[in-house]
Amino acid sequence: MLILTCPYCGIRCDETELAPGGEAHLKRFGPGSSDEEFEDYLFMRANPKGVHFERWRHVHGCGKWFHAARNTVTLEVYGTYPAQVHEPPQEIRDAISAKVPGWRWKDDS
Amino acid sequence: MPPRCEFQDMGHYSALAVAREAFRDHRGWQRVWKSPEPRRRYDVIIVGAGGHGLATAYYLGKNHGITNVAVLEKGWLGGGNTGRNTTIIRSNYLQDASAAIYEKARALYETLSQDLNYNVMFSPRGVMMLAQTEHEVRGYRRTAHANALQGVETEFIEPGRVKELCPIIEVRGPRYPVLGALWQPRGGTARHDAVAWGYARRCSEMGMDIIQKCEVTGMRTSGGEVSRVVTTRGDIDCGKLGIVVAGHSGHLAEMAGFRLPVESVALQALVSEPVKPCMDVVVMANTVHGYMSQSDKGEMVIGGGADGFINYTQRGSFSHIEETVRALVETFPMISRLKMLRHWGGIVDMTGDRSPILSRTPVRNLFINCGWGTGGFKAIPGSGWGFAELMAKGESPLCAEFGLDRFREGRFIDESVAAGVAH
Ligand SMILES: Cc1cc2nc3c(=O)[nH]c(=O)nc-3n(C[C@H](O)[C@H](O)[C@H](O)COP(=O)(O)OP(=O)(O)OC[C@H]3O[C@@H](n4cnc5c(N)ncnc54)[C@H](O)[C@@H]3O)c2cc1C
Ligand SMILES: [Zn+2]
Numbered sequence: 103m104l105i106l107t108c109p110y111c112g113i114r115c116d117e118t119e120l121a122p123g124g125e126a127h128l129k130r131f132g133p134g135s136s137d138e139e140f141e142d143y144l145f146m147r148a149n150p151k152g153v154h155f156e157r158w159r160h161v162h163g164c165g166k167w168f169h170a171a172r173n174t175v176t177l178e179v180y181g182t183y184p185a186q187v188h189e190p191p192q193e194i195r196d197a198i199s200a201k202v203p204g205w206r207w208k209d210d211s
Numbered sequence: 212m213p214p215r216c217e218f219q220d221m222g223h224y225s226a227l228a229v230a231r232e233a234f235r236d237h238r239g240w241q242r243v244w245k246s247p248e249p250r251r252r253y254d255v256i257i258v259g260a261g262g263h264g265l266a267t268a269y270y271l272g273k274n275h276g277i278t279n280v281a282v283l284e285k286g287w288l289g290g291g292n293t294g295r296n297t298t299i300i301r302s303n304y305l306q307d308a309s310a311a312i313y314e315k316a317r318a319l320y321e322t323l324s325q326d327l328n329y330n331v332m333f334s335p336r337g338v339m340m341l342a343q344t345e346h347e348v349r350g351y352r353r354t355a356h357a358n359a360l361q362g363v364e365t366e367f368i369e370p371g372r373v374k375e376l377c378p379i380i381e382v383r384g385p386r387y388p389v390l391g392a393l394w395q396p397r398g399g400t401a402r403h404d405a406v407a408w409g410y411a412r413r414c415s416e417m418g419m420d421i422i423q424k425c426e427v428t429g430m431r432t433s434g435g436e437v438s439r440v441v442t443t444r445g446d447i448d449c450g451k452l453g454i455v456v457a458g459h460s461g462h463l464a465e466m467a468g469f470r471l472p473v474e475s476v477a478l479q480a481l482v483s484e485p486v487k488p489c490m491d492v493v494v495m496a497n498t499v500h501g502y503m504s505q506s507d508k509g510e511m512v513i514g515g516g517a518d519g520f521i522n523y524t525q526r527g528s529f530s531h532i533e534e535t536v537r538a539l540v541e542t543f544p545m546i547s548r549l550k551m552l553r554h555w556g557g558i559v560d561m562t563g564d565r566s567p568i569l570s571r572t573p574v575r576n577l578f579i580n581c582g583w584g585t586g587g588f589k590a591i592p593g594s595g596w597g598f599a600e601l602m603a604k605g606e607s608p609l610c611a612e613f614g615l616d617r618f619r620e621g622r623f624i625d626e627s628v629a630a631g632v633a634h
Binding site (some may be wrong): 117124125141144146149151154155171 | 284343470473474475518521524529534562
């Protein structure tokens with residue numbers, strides 16, 4: 103059972119209270135994008151074994167979208183943070199680096 | 212304990228062999244496949260000894276005469292989704308490309324036991340997909356018409372017939388009464404382990420090497436062409452490489468330097484205590500998200516939908532048991548008193564259009580077979596047949612529409628409806 107803390111209400115929610123929303127920090131390329139960019143946005147996914155960033159929605163609560171940083175192999179949760187950011191905040195990155203030596207946030211975003 | 216015997220060809224399995232062994236205390240049975248040390252090079256290497264990988268190897272040998280083949284498996288043979296699934300076999304999909312490959316597979320299942328000389332216990336007991344909303348009624352009528360054009364035998368049946376075929380269904384449920392069903396009389400189930408073991412035995416007989424506890428951890432290319440795999444049992448050179456690793460596909464693609472339109476999520480199932488025979492068809496209820504059949508041992512085999520988040524743990528969760536059983540209780544009131552015995556999960560590879568990928572890749576001589584998601588057991592023989600042809604000849608009519616490029620070009624093979632709760 104996955105438990106995430108909603109960063110808005112501070113409530114610890116189990117997965118039945120939440121709706122998963124897929125990979126976080128994807129950029130939607132608008133009209134005029136290349137086929138590759140649009141394919142990437144629509145279909146290509148990171149799907150890592152390890153550290154992963156996701157969107158979740160506190161559907162049976164405040165109803166808001168938020169982000170979670172999670173490990174897909176150990177199911178460890180590194181932290182959650184609000185949706186209105188382009189990349190994970192520093193404290194989340196530090197929390198991951200402390201646990202996963204050598205891990206780096208992709209620089210190309 | 213008798214000493215572990217060296218591998219010897221078992222010869223043909225038959226009633227005669229059983230009788231012969233009965234007269235000598237069953238001391239003559241041999242191991243079913245050999246476990247050799249990896250050689251330095253193979254013409255073809257298949258990564259993943261699930262059903263799809265083993266079937267690919269088998270048809271490479273049988274249909275194309277390519278037998279210098281190794282199948283590398285990080286765990287044990289059939290220990291991935293092939294050994295974790297609920298074994299539903301059907302081919303009542305909507306799109307022509309899907310009907311072709313799933314029906315090819317279903318048809319091969321009909322005679323697979325004879326072909327492999329290994330009893331895969333194919334049981335064409337009939338598969339029923341319940342329509343419990345108006346929308347589903349219309350959807351399944353459409354599928355029945357499409358199947359008629361594709362030469363796949365299905366029909367839309369009325370609630371009375373549903374009750375006749377499966378008396379334990381409550382067709383007048385308060386919330387989701389049964390309005391009809393899509394019925395495929397030659398769909399059914401098979402023994403999942405036996406499918407993997409039967410193919411493995413035949414591959415081994417043809418001289419192929421099935422190497423377990425051998426994880427692929429890297430790949431080497433030269434001049435844009437795959438040339439070698441790095442494994443936990445040393446480096447092995449190859450002419451061609453096929454990646455057939457289901458939920459681990461993204462990981463292997465990363466080693467080869469490309470990305471996939473695939474996400475790996477958990478799919479779970481559970482079985483009840485064994486009970487007397489009470490259900491001799493497979494029933495899927497997509498609106499409420501659950502499906503059920505009865506195994507030969509008497510257990511009720513129950514499954515539901517996939518999780519919505521990435522997970523590599525191959526474990527289930529309590530909330531899922533609750534959700535799936537709750538979904539089915541209205542339609543099958545008798546299960547409310549059943550004790551559940553076991554519950555497990557597998558990691559399935561989901562694509563955006565719920566159809567598989569059988570394709571070349573950006574790396575030459577590297578092919579990938581994945582994306583079967585929640586419903587690839589039924590496809591094993593057809594997928595192996597087509598993928599072997601693709602690897603041997605560079606193209607295959609069965610695989611043609613399942614290429615990776617379809618996502619860029621917008622040629623989806625949309626089966627999100629047919630896949631339903633999946634399977
Ligand atoms: C709970 C559940 C119920 C299901 N029910 C049905 C159903 O009713 N009907 C149906 O048609 N389908 C069903 N499916 C789907 C079906 O099980 C799969 O689509 C199918 O078994 C996939 O077979 P495969 O050979 O591609 O993968 P797998 O059987 O998973 O084999 C892949 C193999 O690759 C190996 N591997 C991975 N990485 C490496 C590596 N780096 N090196 C070497 N080896 C590696 C794995 O160990 C594994 O053995 C279900 C799945 C689950 C989990
Ligand atoms: Zn909240």
